[in-house]
Amino acid sequence: MGITERRTRQKEELRTLILEEAWEIVKAEGWQALSIRKIADAIEYSVPVVYSHFENKEAILMEFTRQGFRQLNKKLKKAMTSVKDPFQQVELMAKAYRDFAFRQKEYYQIMFGLGIPACDKVNEVEEIKIMSDMFIEVIENSLTNGTNKKADKFLKFHTFWSILHGIVSIQMVGTSGHSNDMNKQILEDAVSGFIRSLREK
Amino acid sequence: MGITERRTRQKEELRTLILEEAWEIVKAEGWQALSIRKIADAIEYSVPVVYSHFENKEAILMEFTRQGFRQLNKKLKKAMTSVKDPFQQVELMAKAYRDFAFRQKEYYQIMFGLGIPACDKVNEVEEIKIMSDMFIEVIENSLTNGTNKKADKFLKFHTFWSILHGIVSIQMVGTSGHSNDMNKQILEDAVSGFIRSLREK
């Protein structure tokens, strides 16, 4: 009875074809350009065929999210096993993480639902400059009050902002993750570390 | 000639009405539910009237982004002027930032294009657990190798992940912002601060 086996094999092949062609579209035109009709066109089948392999569009995106994390995990593992010192492991894994995010932008975007539209908002909204100026001012004052006088205030500002935004957005995406108390502790932990880096070198 | 003045005043009133009603929709149903037709319905005008006040939907979203930053800036300024010590200013501004993000979730989401769909992805994708486990392992090893033995490894992991994600996503949203070199420095700065917090208390 090789017939049913052939059929399930062909079904699987079509499933991977859908994902491959979808990925081609995303690479060429970005996530917002991905539509079921375009996928159907690319695989040379009608639209409902796509739905016979994936419940809905969300399921396709979810599949890419998973693929993304699998690839990221591979890179992290490689970084981790390349050295023995745990501090160095942390450092190399951080670099691997960043590396993955920028080499596989499309993956990282879908993994974290990152701003698909208007990607250069930060450069267009002048109100952001006001915020930056405020932060830079207090950071500058902190540096002159501490012993780390020659640190770059712009660098420190961006570090600070990144930390803040990271904490907020990770907590926002995974709402039910932890208690509100834990979330506040994470902020305090990160901020106290940052403030120390302002105070002393 | 009060006629043209009345007309421009009415135009402005309609503009703010559009924004108000749009905001009502967002608060009630979220960003993905906001459509021009719904806005037109709410203001009791036809669709093209909306377009006579805003070039396109993107322009409406941009207006909310600006509003968001203006409100955030107000809170930051308040935190900043409430104390004199610059280190304490940094700390209070961080808290004000987080506070704004969670009290005004809708604003923060549009300001940073934050994952509008599938908000609890983090909880559904099991691959994320694998990543967490790796990070937690090296963090645990780091803590036992250092002098900060009673630190919470879960807390430290979330702090670390938040820092990483913040750096990546801030840099991704504002692509043309800085040189690649500066971006790498930001990562190194933040990570070295974090590693120190693992090594010593």
Next chain:
DNA sequence: TATTTTACCTAACACTGTTAACTTAGGTTA
């Protein structure tokens, strides 16, 4: 009063995700 401007609406275009209903080809059974 005639003309122009402005305000506004209807209706369309080109898309999107999703699904009901139909056809047709393949394999199974009598």
Next chain:
DNA sequence: TAACCTAAGTTAACAGTGTTAGGTAAAATA
């Protein structure tokens, strides 16, 4: 072989989206 059934694949629709062309009617100007 003929009749049947199942599953693959189709067309065409529904309901929604952003956006805009073209027409109408009222109001302001000449």
